Amino acid sequence: MRYLARRSAHAVLLLLAISVFSFALLQWAPGSFFDSMRLDPRISSQTVSGMRAEYGIDRPFVVRYARWLSSMLKGEMGFSFAYGTSVGPLLCVRARNTLLLTSSATLLAWLLAIPIGIWGAASKGTWGDRACGMTMSALLTIPDLLLALILLLLAVRTGWFPVGGMVSAGVGGVDFWSRVADVARHLILPALGLALATLPILVRHIRSAMIDALESPFIGAARGHGIPRARLLFRYALPAASNPLISLFGFSIATMLSASVIIEVVLSWPGLGPLMVQAILARDVYVVIGVVMLSSVFLVAGNLVSDVLLFMSDPRIRVE
């Protein structure tokens, strides 16, 4: 319990540090939101400088940070230049959608990766293992964007899946369960894309951790006792291999979040991704910081969970 409290306090400090550093980084980036407006022949430079003054982006760093922090405490999370509103409500709905996508993709990825990885380790060196390794490295060489496009092409050609969005047109009126089914249908493609994007990394780590575990003497002993193969793999070897896998789980969340940006843009999933991409390119800085802070919260929480799991699962660590 004390461990958890200490880690949570650290997490808060960490988030503060992330916000300061993000602010500093954004400060250095060239260009500002209002620059591209100056390229519009219809807008004069006086108007643009008026806007700059209005939004206070020429104020000193400390002042802007303090203002942002106070708006953070109020739940506004700063002000979006592009939308002319506070960032908080903009992120709220989209964060929920991103969370839905990444959590179902995480689930899917681990559900696929654990059996594949274990099977690969158990049948190491066979043709099946090699074919599996080949598929995984093929997946690894395909950029996420291309993967999303391939899935889209598949959807267009076959007509099995909706080709983007989160709900079909005109489902507003129908009952709750068919709405859920509709969202689930739309979820298949992006979740699959995201799971496939992270799958090779997971499989490779699980396979290598399992190989290590299977080669340790106690498994040999267990095998000697005639324990059935399935029980050997899942009951004895898997827990022994779990240590690096739990660490991996913590930041598979981070990988998911960064991969989800591209998947969301291409498959028009209404999450944080499209908002983030636009905000980065348009230098809508407070939206960027808002998304960064949100994903940091996910990331830190993921690592916290994985550390606590590690703490609980591995008695050797608990000694300290």
Next chain:
Amino acid sequence: MKRRYKLWATFAVLAGFHAAILFAGFLAPYSFSAQDRDAPYAPPSRIHFFDSHGTFHARPFVYGMKDDPENYGTYRVDFQQIYPLRFFVTGAPYKIAGLLASRTHCFGTAPGHVFLMGTDGYGRDQFSRLLYGGQISLAAGWIAAAFSILFGAIIGGLAGFYGGWLDDILMRGGELFLALPWLYFLFAVRAALPLQVAQWQVFLLLVVVIGLIGWARPARLIRGIVMSAKERNFVTAARAFGASDAYLLRRHVLPQAYGVMLTQMTLLVPQYILAEVTLTFLGLGVGEPMPSWGSLLASLQQYYVLASYWWMFLPTVLLIPVFLTYYAAADALQERVKSVAL
């Protein structure tokens, strides 16, 4: 015996790949920047031994191609024109490893063209660009990955071995690194650089930027292993015999993380080659017309390429065996390291 054979076999294949890439100038029939404006998105040339009348030719040949009048931007085979394939032909000048200047190419046709993997939207030979592209990408990918792992091993090792406040600081630092909006840092780096960045600077940048940003993940993984490894009996025993911390880390604790390190390494190389796509977007990659595997992959990420020009994917398909061999080599190495360590 079998193990050793496997290791050498994979190394021999890898040496072959690398030699092909090093001698890109000789193997590639064209320069990476030569544009044939009459042949954008030309499909791969087929190599024939029999012509359309069924006559056998001892010297293989390719047919010419002409615009398809019905479909703008596509081509038809012109059976009237036969261009025999010649070996050791003289063509565009090149240098091998920046030293050896030559004009002799392994194969080619004159007149006519031979595009083994078709051409891109500028009418540039994809096969030549694939070979040249490996020069920067492979080196940058490997060095950057080694950099990340080294950094990650030091930091993860220290954090896991000593624990306590050092662990907290290093690991929270790692999370900080993972969470920061690096894209903006890269914007800033690009702005601080001069307008034109020389080729070697780009290379250094790729290595340093990718390598530095990427240490946090391996560090966390290695730390997890070190944390449990240091409590194992033989480590405790060695400690009781008065072994120094440095000795323990080096000889007993870190070797247990070799497996994870190698796995990470082989995973990072393709990731880093892809990371170059993002960097190119920011103007930090190798600029046109210089090819890299990252830019070859980036040019595929468009719907029309996927839907219309399948041969643009040939280079990617060829990358898969390259990476597979790396994995095989890593596996073989891992086994060897283990057999030596135990």
Next chain:
Amino acid sequence: MGESILRKPGAVCLFAVIVCAFCTMSGRAAQRKEDLMVTKNAPGRFGGSITVAVRSDPKTLNPVLAVDEATREIIDCMNADLIHINRETQQTEPALAKSWSVSRDGRTYTLRLRSGVRFSDGQPFTADDVVFSFELYLDEKIHSSQRDLLIIGGKPISVEKIDDYTVRFQLAQPYAAAERIFDGLAILPRHLLENAYKNGTFAQSWSVSTPAGEFAGLGPFRLKEYVPGQHIALERNPYYWKADLQGCRLPYIDELVFLFVPSEDAQVIRFQAGDTDLLSRFSAQNFAVLQRGQAAKGYKLEDLGPGLEYNFLFFNLDNLADKNLPEIARKQVWFRDVRFRQAVSAAIDREGIVRLVYNGRATPLWSQVTPGNRMWVDASLAHPPQSLDRARELLKNAGFSWNSAGNLMDSHNQSVEFSILTSSSNAERTKMATLIQADLAQLGMNVHVVSLDFGAMVDRLLNSFDYEAAMMGLASGDADPTAEMNVWLSSGGTHLWDLTESKPATPWETQMDQLMNQQLVTMNYVQRKHLYDQVQEIVAQDLPVICLASPHILIGAKDRIGNFHPAILAPYALWNVDELYVQ
């Protein structure tokens, strides 16, 4: 049984006639007080919905504050202006103002408003709303991006209510395109927004989170629902002030849905899958992909020819005296020499650009006005083909020479090497730059292509001036030359190649300033055209920007969309959204 009768075409016609008769009756009843505008389109069928994709969520639903294209496209469907530019004819036509008159000195415009028109919430529209709207646009504290359009001769135009249905606008000087400035200036309901304006909260009003009930506009549609990140649905405005020839009140469709699809490829795919009814702003390569499935999938594609966008290459001619950029300042000696620029222009393979970058779906350009701008293009302008010989001769005359390796050297024996800056998010311009790189290599120039993200590029162009040459494209919203004032006046804010200039630096720029200022106050079209032709000739001759190509406007639509008459001006397929119907 009843359903099967309705399915017969005859029955549908009958049904339509009944509906129309009903409309006419209600139309006639209202006509005593309502000035409906009658459109000339073929009568359509009522009902149904049309779905369109846009790149992003609307940033605001407040017409005064809207800046970006996606937001404007959505807002324009919910609002109306006083005088409108017909996107097909490119001429002005009456809208909320049914007629107008101009005083003899060209400075006073008197507009007669339609009487009996109602906002989408049923409240009447009067001159007070017009005066109120212009007060908003002109308020300095609101920073409307449209404010600058309303500053004429250095002074804001003044608005005055004469009676409930007459307003008078006073201009500080005669202004050739005065009628055109009303286009796109939405008239807002005073009864809903006055309080917010007086409280100083106008900047926050009508944001994307405002409930649908608090909006009212004069456009064909009104807000139904907005789901962030997914779609915005608009419903038919029952009070809209246009009717077709049969007297039926427009628009025909019940619902207009904008889906937010953030990438072009995804938009193309969703159109192909049948999720959207209309598609615009896509590349020629995607056009070719869509063409293959055209017949089977029930959609049609149209190539409308060049739009107003012109892509160009330009050199940094900024005054760098107070910047520490000696290397660029040294190269500016070449860039400032018109023969150098002419040589570059002569060496560029524009046909190659059209074929390789645009699959042939573009038009090569030698000056800024595209053939799509029918009223203003200078048809007599020469179109010299690529000529490396001419380029070499120009360079030789300018004192350049070639060394033994074939590299171009300047008169100080320095090799000619420079970089072209492009935006990496614009694949087409990057491709053009790479082609130009190869073209200029034939002249012995060592050219580098530097592609940066758009923000970083704009920062270099506008703030640090740390660039040598750059690729850019501009597209005015309007065909009239007045829209381009800021580009061609030496003091203009979009005078990209030399932003440091406060007064013209060269004789030809002096001339260009004079011509542009003169056309602004000339009322006669033929005289104005003559003036603007001269501007185009200067651009082609002295090459402040080297124009390259204008992409064609490509449009796709499902076969079932009726009254589909796309135009080359934005919003391409949606400009007559009130007349579109579903067959």
